Amino acid sequence: xxxxxxxxxxxxxxxxxxxxxxxxxxxxxxxxxxxxxxxxxxxxxxxxxxxxxxxxxxxxxxxxxxxxxxxxxxxxxxxxxxxxxxxxxxxxxxxxxxxxxxxxxxxxxxxxxxxxxxxxxxxxxxxxxxxxxxxxxxxxxxxxxxxxxxxxxxxxxxxxxxxxxxxxxxxxxxxxxxxxxxxxxxxxxxxxxxxxxxxxxxxxxxxxxxxxxxxxxxxxxxxxxxxxxxxxxxx
Amino acid sequence: xxxxxxxxxxxxxxxxxxxxxxxxxxxxxxxxxxxxxxxxxxxxxxxxxxxxxxxxxxxxxxxxxxxxxxxxxxxxxxxxxxxxxxxxxxxxxxxxxxxxxxxxxxxxxxxxxxxxxxxxxxxxxxxxxxxxxxxxxxxxxxxxxxxxxxxxxxxxxxxxxxxxxxxxxxxxxxxxxxxxxxxxxxxxxxxxxxxxxxxxxxxxxxxxxxxxxxxxxxxxxxxxxxxxxxxxxxxxxxxxxxxxxxxxxxxxxxxxxxxxxxxxxxxxxxxxxxxxxxxxxxxxxxxxxxxxxxxxxxxxxxxxxxxxxxxxxxxxxxxxxxxxxxxxxxxxxxxxxxxx
Numbered sequence: 001x002x003x004x005x006x007x008x009x010x011x012x013x014x015x016x017x018x019x020x021x022x023x024x025x026x027x028x029x030x031x032x033x034x035x036x037x038x039x040x041x042x043x044x045x046x047x048x049x050x051x052x053x054x055x056x057x058x059x060x061x062x063x064x065x066x067x068x069x070x071x072x073x074x075x076x077x078x079x080x081x082x083x084x085x086x087x088x089x090x091x092x093x094x095x096x097x098x099x100x101x102x103x104x105x106x107x108x109x110x111x112x113x114x115x116x117x118x119x120x121x122x123x124x125x126x127x128x129x130x131x132x133x134x135x136x137x138x139x140x141x142x143x144x145x146x147x148x149x150x151x152x153x154x155x156x157x158x159x160x161x162x163x164x165x166x167x168x169x170x171x172x173x174x175x176x177x178x179x180x181x182x183x184x185x186x187x188x189x190x191x192x193x194x195x196x197x198x199x200x201x202x203x204x205x206x207x208x209x210x211x212x213x214x215x216x217x218x219x220x221x222x223x224x225x226x227x228x229x230x231x232x233x234x235x
Numbered sequence: 236x237x238x239x240x241x242x243x244x245x246x247x248x249x250x251x252x253x254x255x256x257x258x259x260x261x262x263x264x265x266x267x268x269x270x271x272x273x274x275x276x277x278x279x280x281x282x283x284x285x286x287x288x289x290x291x292x293x294x295x296x297x298x299x300x301x302x303x304x305x306x307x308x309x310x311x312x313x314x315x316x317x318x319x320x321x322x323x324x325x326x327x328x329x330x331x332x333x334x335x336x337x338x339x340x341x342x343x344x345x346x347x348x349x350x351x352x353x354x355x356x357x358x359x360x361x362x363x364x365x366x367x368x369x370x371x372x373x374x375x376x377x378x379x380x381x382x383x384x385x386x387x388x389x390x391x392x393x394x395x396x397x398x399x400x401x402x403x404x405x406x407x408x409x410x411x412x413x414x415x416x417x418x419x420x421x422x423x424x425x426x427x428x429x430x431x432x433x434x435x436x437x438x439x440x441x442x443x444x445x446x447x448x449x450x451x452x453x454x455x456x457x458x459x460x461x462x463x464x465x466x467x468x469x470x471x472x473x474x475x476x477x478x479x480x481x482x483x484x485x486x487x488x489x490x491x492x493x494x495x496x497x498x499x500x501x502x503x504x505x506x507x508x509x510x511x512x513x514x515x516x517x518x519x520x521x522x523x524x525x526x527x528x529x530x531x532x533x534x535x536x537x538x539x540x541x542x543x544x545x546x547x548x549x550x551x552x553x554x555x556x557x558x559x560x561x562x563x564x565x566x567x568x569x570x571x572x573x574x575x
Contacts, residue, residue, distance in 0.1 A: 051446075073445055073446065074445070074448045074449075074450065077446065077447070077448045078448060083446050085442070085443065085446070088440050088442065088443060089443060090440070090443070091435070091436045091439040091440050091443065091444075092439060092440070093435070093439050094432070094435060094436060094439060098432055098435075098436075101429075101432060102432060102433065102436045102444070102447050102449070103447055105429070105433060105436075105447045105448050105449055106447075106448035148443075148447070152447075152448070
C-alpha cells in the first residue's frame with residue numbers, strides 16, 4: 001500500500017490547457033520513487049499538486065489512505081510532507097541555524113535533537129551554522145535546503161531536481177544523502193533530470209510524457225525497457 | 236585665533252540649533268521609515284498612506300489627551316499624550332486592519348503587481364487625510380503639556396557661563412529616548428523571536444516560508460501591529476515636538492521615503508540610518524551659519540549675510556536631491572536593499 005498516492009490527477013494553471021492529464025504518482029515508506037520525463041512533461045507540476053500548491057481539478061490524493069486533496073499546504077506539511085524546491089530553497093539573508101529553525105516553524109516541541117541529526121548528516125552546516133546561507137556554495141546551500149526540510153521530522157520528502165546545476169562530485173554526494181533519507185525509513189519522491197543515475201538508485205520510477213504516465217515500474221525495469229532507453233536515456 | 240570660550244560657544248550653538256533638533260527629527264523620521272520599510276519587505280508595496288496614517292493616530296491621541304485633561308488626569312511634567320498612546324495604538328491598529336481587510340487583502344489575493352497596490356495605498360492616503368481634516372481640520376494644534384524644557388537655554392548659560400545656551404525640550408528628550416527603546420524592541424523582535432524570524436523568512440522567500448508552514452495572514456497582521464505601534468509613536472512624538480498640522484504629516488512622506496531608499500529598501504537598519512542622514516542633511520543645509528562664523532572668524536572676515544545654503548522653505552528639496560544622488564550612484568542604498 002502506497003504511503004503517499006496521487007491517483008488520476010488532472011491539473012492546469014489558470015484554467016488553460018491541463019499540464020497533468022490523468023497522472024498517477026505513488027511513494028512508499030523506505031523507498032525512493034523518481035519522476036523522470038522530458039521538459040514540460042509536468043514532473044514538477046505533479047509534485048506541486050501533491051503538495052497542494054496547485055489544486056487538482058480531478059483525481060485523488062491520499063496520505064496513509066486519508067484524503068488530503070482539500071487540505072492547505074501548511075496542513076499537509078504538518079502531516080509529514082516536506083518539500084525541497086529546485087530553486088530558491090533557502091532563506092539567503094538568514095543564518096544556517098535560522099534556516100533550520102524556520103523549517104521547524106510548525107513544531108512546538110524541543111527541536112534540539114532534530115537539529116543534531118541534521119548537523120550529524122551535514123557536518124559542514126554545523127561549522128557554518130552562524131553564517132548567512134546566501135554566502136554558502138551551491139552544494140552547501142543544497143544541504144541547508146535538505147536540512148530545512150528535515151526539521152519537520154517529515155515522513156515523506158519531495159525533492160524537485162535536487163542535483164540541478166551542481167558539480168558531478170556534489171551530485172554523487174547529494175544522491176548519497178537521498179539514499180540516507182530513504183534508509184531512515186522515510187518515503188522519498190524526487191523529480192530528476194539525470195534520469196539514468198536517478199533510475200539506478202530508484203525503487204520505483206514514473207516516466208511522464210505530456211502529463212500522462214508513459215511508463216511505470218521499478219528503476220531496474222525502466223532501465224531495461226528498450227523504449228524508455230531509446231526515448232529518454234539516449235539508447 | 237578665536238578664544239576657547241568662542242569655540243565652545245560655536246559648538247553649543249551648533250548643538251542647540253542643528254544637532255539636537257536633527258537627532259529628534261531624525262528619530263521621528265526613522266520610526267516612520269521603519270514602518271515603510273517593514274511594509275515594503277513583507278507586503279511588497281511602498282505605503283503612500285504612511286504619513287497620513289501617522290496623522291490619523293496623532294488625531295486620536297489628541298482627542299484622548301483632551302479627554303484626559305478634561306478629567307484632570309495628567310502626567311506631571313511628562314506630556315499627557317503619552318498616557319493616551321496605548322489606546323491610540325489600538326485605535327490606529329483597528330483602522331489599519333480595516334484598510335487591509337477592505338483594500339489591500341483583495342489585491343494580495345489577486346496577486347496584483349506592486350504598482351497596483353501602491354496606487355491603492357494612494358487612495359488610502361487621500362481617504363485617511365480627508366478623515367484627519369474632517370476631525371481636526373487643517374489648522375495647527377499644540378497638544379504638548381507638562382514641562383516644556385528639560386534644560387532651558389537660560390539654565391544652561393548660568394550653569395556653564397557661556398553666552399550660548401543649549402536648550403533641550405522635553406519632547407526632544409522623549410523622542411530620542413523612546414525611539415532608542417522602540418528601535419531596540421523592533422530589532423530584538425525581528426532577530427530573536429520566532430514570529431520575528433518568521434517575518435524575516437517571509438520577506439526573504441515567500442514561497443519557502445509558506446512551505447515551512449508560516450501562516451502569511453498572521454505575518455501580515457503582525458506587520459500591521461508593528462506599523463501601528465511605530466506610526467502612532469512617530470506621529471505623536473513629531474506632534475509633541477512641532478505641533479500637529481495635517482499637511483505637515485502628509486509632507487513627511489517624502490523624507491520618510493527618501494530615508495528608506497537611502498538606507499536600502501526593505502532593510503530595517505537602513506531605515507534608521509537613512510532617517511538620520513535625511514534629518515542631518517536638512518538641518519545642516521538650511522541652518523544660517525552667520526553667528527557660528529562670527530564666533531570663529533576674525534572681525535574682518537565676519538560675514539554680512541546669513542551664510543545659509545538653502546532657505547528652510549527648500550528643506551524638501553534636500554530629500555529630493557539626496558534621493559536622486561542615491562538612485563544614481565548606489566540604487567541599493569547604504570545597506571544593500573532591493574532595487575526598485
